Amino acid sequence: MHYTGPVYRHPLEINTPLLEITYGCSWNKCSFCNMYKSVRFNASPLSDIEEDLQEMSEIYPKSLKNIVLVNGDPFVLPSNKLLEISDLIREYFPEVRRLSCQASVRNIKSKSLDELKQLSEAKFNDIYVGLETAYSAALKQMNKRYTREDEYEQLRKIDEAGINYIALLMLGVAGQGNSEASVTETAKLINTYKPRMVSVITTAIAPGTPLMKMVEDGEFVQLTEKEIVEEELMLLEKLDMDDNCYFFG
Secondary structure (H helix, E strand, C coil): CCCCCCCCCCHHHCCCCEEECEECCCCCCCCCCCCCCCCCCEECCHHHHHHHHHHHHCCCCCCCCEEEEECCCHHHCCHHHHHHHHHHHHHHCCCCCEEEEEECHHHHHCCCHHHHHHHHHCCECCEEEEEECCCHHHHHHCCCCCCHHHHHHHHHHHHHHCCCEEEEEEECCCCCCCHHHHHHHHHHHHHHCCCCEEEEEECCCCCCCHHHHHHHCCCCCCCCHHHHHHHHHHHHHHCCCCCCCEEEC
16 A cells, blocks of 8 residues: 555544555645655556545455545645546446545635535545534634635535535634634534544644744643643534534533
């Protein structure tokens, strides 16, 4: 199997086969992240993808239902490329019903509603969307390069296209003193466009990142463990999810 640089998959996908179709991150400029700094973004050659599918076919049955596409943000690929990869996957696993991957709001924004509907028909579903927060000041400070309004519009598009999504959120991303504002805006967003799952992680200060420099310069104050727990409880209180929505955190 071709795996280039760090490979990330959600913990719930521990038993799901991983197929690399990109490597690195197409943005790679978020203030908090150093995951892909050593890997220049690129798309995997179709020949590598087919070699990996051949190898997977020796391990998994043709009746395989779920595959996670990695690395970074594979949903950045043009729709025609994703559809070509989907067709290739179904040559080896004709019963596949879910092709999941990481996506940013920017990735969704680059696709029309018609393209998203085609991707839905091609089994792209349960897309892990790195929202982090819907608090505008934090989105700007973390250099996400999209706005709260973009989040609403792009979640509306995937909802209309019939694509389920997992909301990836970051506790503490707005810094000390901003928990209520961040949680309130984020809950409003995902209460409007309900995810299949809400998954939270705690904001860490990774070495060599702009966020670490902000901490050193006093521009960002990290939450204490108690404040992180309080923020998570606040989020849970403000969420209005359907009964079939999971919370992971």
